[in-house]
Amino acid sequence: MILSALLTSVAINLGLCFLFFTLYSILRKQPGNITVYASRLVVEGKVKEGGEFNLERLLPTAGWVRKAWEPSEEEFLSNSGLDAFVFMRIFIFSLKAFAFGGIIGMFVLLPINYSGSQLEDYSDFQHKSLDLFTIANVNNGSKRLWIHFCAAYAFTGVVCYLLYYEYGYISSKRIACLYSSKPQLHQFTILVRGIPVPRGRTCNDVVERFFQEYHPSTYLSHSVVRRSSKLQNFIDVPAAFVSFKTRFGAAIALNIQESINPTEWTCEQAPEPHDVYWPLFTVSFIRRWISKLVVFVACVYLTVLFLIPVAIVQGLTHLDQLITWFPFLKGILRLSFVSLVVTGYLPSLILQMFLSFIPPVMVMLSSLQGSISWSLIQKSACTKVLLFSIWNIFFANVLSGSALYRVNVFLEPKDIPRVLAEAVPSQASFFIAYVVTTGWTTIASELFQLPKLIFNFINRIFRRKIGDGFEPPSIPYHSEIPRIRLFALLGVTYFILAPLMLPFLLVYFCLGYIIYRNQLLKVYVPKYETGGGYWPTVHNSTIYSLVLMHVIAIGIFGLKKLPLASALTVPLPVLTLLFNEYCQKRFLPLFKDYPAECLIKKDRTDQNEQNMPEFYDKLANAYNDPALLPTKYSESSDSHTSPLLHGSAT
Known part of the structure; x- marks a missing residue:
C-alpha cells in the first residue's frame, strides 16, 4: 500500500467519525431518542421522556465529553460495577503502554526505518510504499538495529510493570468491593x-x-x-x-x-439468581464433556471456513492480483481514486462485515457447553472470539499467499521465527489501514447506535410512550474485549516492525476510553457481575502478544544479518513467561476464589x-x-x- 492510499483511508474514516459525533451530539438531545442515548438514566428515573422543541437542540455540542470525564474512578466503580471498571482499565492500561511505545516508536525507530536504503523506492513522497517506514527498510547488518533491540527490552519491561500494577490494583478493588457490598x-x-x-x-x-x-x-x-x-x-x-x-x-x-x-x-x-442459564445446564458430566468436544470441532471448522473471506480481502490489497482476477474491471481499477479506495479502505470494511457474525455464533456454541450462567457463557464466548480473531485476522492475513501453504514449517519450531519475520512486516500496511478503518469507525458507531436508533424510530410510530417492557441493553463484553485486545496485539507486535501504527492506535484507545465511559454511565446497565473476572484474559493476551513480538524479533535480527542481537533476544520471552508465572501465582487465585481471611472477616461483619x-x-x-x-x-x-x-x- 502506498502512503496516499493510507491517507485516503484516514480521510474517509475521519469524515465518518466526525459525522457520527455531530449526529450524536444533535440526536441525543431530542426527547424521542432518550431510550437510545440515555436508556440507563431512563430506568433509574433520572431523565424522563418528553419535552418541547428547542432550537438549541439542533446545534451540535461536546458537553457529553465533559460529563463522561467528570466522575472519579470511585464514583464510576460504585455506579457501574467492577466489570465495567475493569473494562475501562483496559483502555487506561493500553494508553499508558502505547504512549510510551509511541514516543519511542515515532521519534526514534521510525526515523531510523525511513532513513534506511534496503528497499528501493524512487517515487515521490505521497506515492511511496508504507514498507519504507518499517524495519524492512533498515540495511542488513546495520548497527542501528541495536536500537530496535534495546527498544524491545525497554518496551517489554514497561508493559510488564504496567501489567503487574494493574493486576494488583484490580485485585485490591475486587477485595474492597467484597468488603463494601451487602450480603449477596x-x-x-x-x-x-x-x-x-x-x-x-x-x-x-x-x-x-x-x-x-x-x-x-x-x-x-x-x-x-x-x-x-x-x-x-x-x-x-x-x-x-x-x-x-x-x-x-x-x-x-x-x-x-x-x-x-x-x-x-x-x-x-x-x-446470581437472575444470571442462571436454566436451559440444558443440568446435563450429565459425560454429556457436558461431549458437548465441549463438539463445540471445539465446530470452532475449528468455522475457523477454517473463514479463510475464504480472508483470501478475498488479501486479494483486494494487491491491485495487480485483483486485475488478474477481474480483467474486465481493469479500466476502472486503474483510476487513481478507485484504486486508493479499493486497496486502502475496502479490504478492512469487508473483513469487518464478515467478523460481525462471529460473536453471536460463539455465544450460541458456548451456550451448548453446559454453562450454568449467562456470565460464564459470555466469558467462554469472549475467549473463543479472541482466539478466532488472533488466528483469522492476524495469522491468516500474515500467512496468506505462499506461506499459507507451507504449514509444515510449524512442525519445525526453529523455523517459526524466520517464517514470521518474513511474513509479518509485509502486512504492516494492511493492519495500519485495518486499525483506521475498523477501529475508528467502529468505536464512533458505538456512540451513534444506528440500529437502535432505527428501531426506536419505528417503535415510536406505533407506541409513543415508554412501556413497561422497556429494558436497557448491557454491554457485550464477549465481542468488545476481543476487539480491543486484537488492536493491542497489533500494537505490541508491530512496535519495532512498523511504529507508524502506534499513533493510530492511540487515537483509537483515546476515543474508546471517552466513548465507552459515556455509554457505561448513560446507556448500558450491568446485568451480572463476574467480580472483574475478565482481567486475567486481558493479562494473558498481553503476555502472548509480548512473546509473539519477541519471536518475530529473533527472526528479524537473524534475517537482518545481526545474529548476536538475535541470540541476545532469546532470554526475553523466557523472562516474560517467568514473570507471567509469578503473576499467576500471586494474583490469579484471588480471581478464582476469595481467600478465607476475607470471607471470615465479612461473615463476622454480617453477624451485626x-x-x-x-x-x-x-x-x-x-x-x-x-x-x-x-x-x-x-x-x-x-x-x-x-x-x-x-x-x-x-
Whole structure:
C-alpha cells in the first residue's frame, strides 16, 4: 500500500467519525431518542421522556465529553460495577503502554526505518510504499538495529510493570468491593451436580441428608432443580442449589472433593439468581464433556471456513492480483481514486462485515457447553472470539499467499521465527489501514447506535410512550474485549516492525476510553457481575502478544544479518513467561476464589446485621426453578430464560 492510499483511508474514516459525533451530539438531545442515548438514566428515573422543541437542540455540542470525564474512578466503580471498571482499565492500561511505545516508536525507530536504503523506492513522497517506514527498510547488518533491540527490552519491561500494577490494583478493588457490598445470594450458594439418588429415594431427601451429615454447622437449605415433562429428555443426573449460613461454609463445600467418585457431588460456584442459564445446564458430566468436544470441532471448522473471506480481502490489497482476477474491471481499477479506495479502505470494511457474525455464533456454541450462567457463557464466548480473531485476522492475513501453504514449517519450531519475520512486516500496511478503518469507525458507531436508533424510530410510530417492557441493553463484553485486545496485539507486535501504527492506535484507545465511559454511565446497565473476572484474559493476551513480538524479533535480527542481537533476544520471552508465572501465582487465585481471611472477616461483619434472618428466608427460595413457576413472562423476558421455558412452565 502506498502512503496516499493510507491517507485516503484516514480521510474517509475521519469524515465518518466526525459525522457520527455531530449526529450524536444533535440526536441525543431530542426527547424521542432518550431510550437510545440515555436508556440507563431512563430506568433509574433520572431523565424522563418528553419535552418541547428547542432550537438549541439542533446545534451540535461536546458537553457529553465533559460529563463522561467528570466522575472519579470511585464514583464510576460504585455506579457501574467492577466489570465495567475493569473494562475501562483496559483502555487506561493500553494508553499508558502505547504512549510510551509511541514516543519511542515515532521519534526514534521510525526515523531510523525511513532513513534506511534496503528497499528501493524512487517515487515521490505521497506515492511511496508504507514498507519504507518499517524495519524492512533498515540495511542488513546495520548497527542501528541495536536500537530496535534495546527498544524491545525497554518496551517489554514497561508493559510488564504496567501489567503487574494493574493486576494488583484490580485485585485490591475486587477485595474492597467484597468488603463494601451487602450480603449477596450467590456468595452463600453453590450448585451441586451429579447427585446419586438410590432407587426408592428422592433427590430432595438425599441432598438434605448428605449436607446435614457432612456440613452440619454451616448447611442452611437447598433447592432441587426440577424440570417439567417437556424437558425431561435433556436431563440425566439431578442437580441442586445448596445454600449455607456463611460465605466461608459455602467456600469449604466448593473447594473440597465431596465424594470418592469425582464425577458425583461435583460443586460449582452459584451465579446470581437472575444470571442462571436454566436451559440444558443440568446435563450429565459425560454429556457436558461431549458437548465441549463438539463445540471445539465446530470452532475449528468455522475457523477454517473463514479463510475464504480472508483470501478475498488479501486479494483486494494487491491491485495487480485483483486485475488478474477481474480483467474486465481493469479500466476502472486503474483510476487513481478507485484504486486508493479499493486497496486502502475496502479490504478492512469487508473483513469487518464478515467478523460481525462471529460473536453471536460463539455465544450460541458456548451456550451448548453446559454453562450454568449467562456470565460464564459470555466469558467462554469472549475467549473463543479472541482466539478466532488472533488466528483469522492476524495469522491468516500474515500467512496468506505462499506461506499459507507451507504449514509444515510449524512442525519445525526453529523455523517459526524466520517464517514470521518474513511474513509479518509485509502486512504492516494492511493492519495500519485495518486499525483506521475498523477501529475508528467502529468505536464512533458505538456512540451513534444506528440500529437502535432505527428501531426506536419505528417503535415510536406505533407506541409513543415508554412501556413497561422497556429494558436497557448491557454491554457485550464477549465481542468488545476481543476487539480491543486484537488492536493491542497489533500494537505490541508491530512496535519495532512498523511504529507508524502506534499513533493510530492511540487515537483509537483515546476515543474508546471517552466513548465507552459515556455509554457505561448513560446507556448500558450491568446485568451480572463476574467480580472483574475478565482481567486475567486481558493479562494473558498481553503476555502472548509480548512473546509473539519477541519471536518475530529473533527472526528479524537473524534475517537482518545481526545474529548476536538475535541470540541476545532469546532470554526475553523466557523472562516474560517467568514473570507471567509469578503473576499467576500471586494474583490469579484471588480471581478464582476469595481467600478465607476475607470471607471470615465479612461473615463476622454480617453477624451485626439485623436483617440477616430476612436474608436467609430470601435465600431459601431464591433459586427456585422458573420452569415450575406460573407463566408470567412478558415479551421482554431475558433471552436465556425464554422461549425454551415458555412452553414448559407449569
